[in-house]
Amino acid sequence: MNFRLGYVAMTLSLENCSPSGTVTYAVYSRLKDESARKIRLERVARQNLENTLRILKYNRALNIKVYRLTSKIIPLATHSELAGWDYCRQFERELRQLGDYIKENDFRISAHPDHFTILNPVKAEVLKASINDLDYHVKLFEAMGLEDYRYKLVLHVGGLYGDKYGSLERFKENYEKLPLRIKGRIIVENDDKCFTASDVLKLCREIGTPMVLDVHHHICANNGERLSELLPGIFDTWSGEPFPPKIHFSSPKSPKEFRSHADYIEYDGFMDFLHLAKKLGRDMDIMLEAKMKDKALLELSQRLNSEKGLVRLDNATFTI
Numbered sequence: 001m002n003f004r005l006g007y008v009a010m011t012l013s014l015e016n017c018s019p020s021g022t023v024t025y026a027v028y029s030r031l032k033d034e035s036a037r038k039i040r041l042e043r044v045a046r047q048n049l050e051n052t053l054r055i056l057k058y059n060r061a062l063n064i065k066v067y068r069l070t071s072k073i074i075p076l077a078t079h080s081e082l083a084g085w086d087y088c089r090q091f092e093r094e095l096r097q098l099g100d101y102i103k104e105n106d107f108r109i110s111a112h113p114d115h116f117t118i119l120n121p122v123k124a125e126v127l128k129a130s131i132n133d134l135d136y137h138v139k140l141f142e143a144m145g146l147e148d149y150r151y152k153l154v155l156h157v158g159g160l161y162g163d164k165y166g167s168l169e170r171f172k173e174n175y176e177k178l179p180l181r182i183k184g185r186i187i188v189e190n191d192d193k194c195f196t197a198s199d200v201l202k203l204c205r206e207i208g209t210p211m212v213l214d215v216h217h218h219i220c221a222n223n224g225e226r227l228s229e230l231l232p233g234i235f236d237t238w239s240g241e242p243f244p245p246k247i248h249f250s251s252p253k254s255p256k257e258f259r260s261h262a263d264y265i266e267y268d269g270f271m272d273f274l275h276l277a278k279k280l281g282r283d284m285d286i287m288l289e290a291k292m293k294d295k296a297l298l299e300l301s302q303r304l305n306s307e308k309g310l311v312r313l314d315n316a317t318f319t320i
Contacts, residue, residue: 002283003274005301005316006066006108011055011294019052020072025079041075045087048073049094056101063314064297066108066285071137078129078136088143099144108243108285110152111137118158119178120171127174134182141185149184150242154212157188157195157203164194168203175207187212189248192220192259197230204237211237214248215273216289220259228276235282243285249273250289263291265300271307278320 011017021044031037052073059067074087088095102109117133118126134153141151161167175183188204189212190197197211197218204211213234218227238245251266252258265288277284290296298315305312311319 001278001281002313002317002319003277004066004108004285004318005297006064006068006285006287007293007297008068008112008287008289009070009293011058012292013294014054014058017051017054019048019055020070021048021051021075022072023075025076025081028076029081042090045074045091046094048075049091049098053094053098053101056098056105056107058294059107060101060105062294062298062316064294064316065106066287066316067110068287069109069111069140071111071113071133073140074136078132088139092143095140095143096145099141099146102144102146108150108246109146110154110246110287111140112154113137115156117155119155119174120158120161120167122161122170131178131182134178134186138182138185142181148242151185152187152210152246153182153185154187154189156191157200160194164199168195168199171203172207175209187246189214190217190221192217194221196222196225197227197234198223198225201230201233201237205233209237210241210245212246212248214250216248216250216252216261219252227273228279231277232280235280235284244283245285247273247277247284247286248289249286261289261291264296265290267300267303270300274320 009019023041023044028037028040031040052069056067059065076082077085077087113133117130119130121127121130137153141147157171158167175186187210188200190200197213200211211234213231215227235245249265249270251262251264251269253260253262288297288300301312301315304310304318309320313319
């Protein structure tokens, strides 16, 4: 069984390399004229794109092929006051350059829209904003030339709204209404409060989409189900996909802040999961959601390199 490690959005090893520079609408609207506003937005977005390419080149040098793009590459892209902004055309060259580099180096790229992007809200305006945000992410993928649906968007189910069954049904109804260009990219993750791994597995089987298991969230929210019982079915939802099953892994910050992510990965907990997954004998990719980003990945990689029964093929790839 082979597994690869990945990390989220930001590298802490490159200076001045944030891919998530922001321009708030308050700041944008205070600028004195339209030209100044456009220049400010363009400068920040272009820097985000350049820094994303820098990160990908850094990842390539370290053989880290699993990476999550930030959702904040283009500031204010989904704001209603900028609805006519054709950012994909404006940054066509930079976006295509990113996509070409991703494909040339066979990166597994994903994105995770913010928690307010949900498919089961009660209010129609929330659903409309969520679909607008999903459309933004897909437009970026398409502008990069990443038209293959292997490049995914991770979603949570959403809120309970006092009725778990009704909330799940609403998710399914709204999911089925999505255009294929969006629907074909969505994968669903269990959360740490409302929808357990068992809930999400059932949902994913019904709508025919892969499930992302978040191990930390499962520990936070479950009904007594054991991962050994759920993991075969979760992995089966990835059948037919070009990439192997994807796992999210993080460690609790502290007993008091158990739901928050720690800076690094707690080694024993990671090994416990690894030995459980090994029994299935299936390859997988593990996205590390640690606050120390790539540094946490490299620290874990170094420790795994000394583990008996593991062979490190490169900084982020192992066989067990």
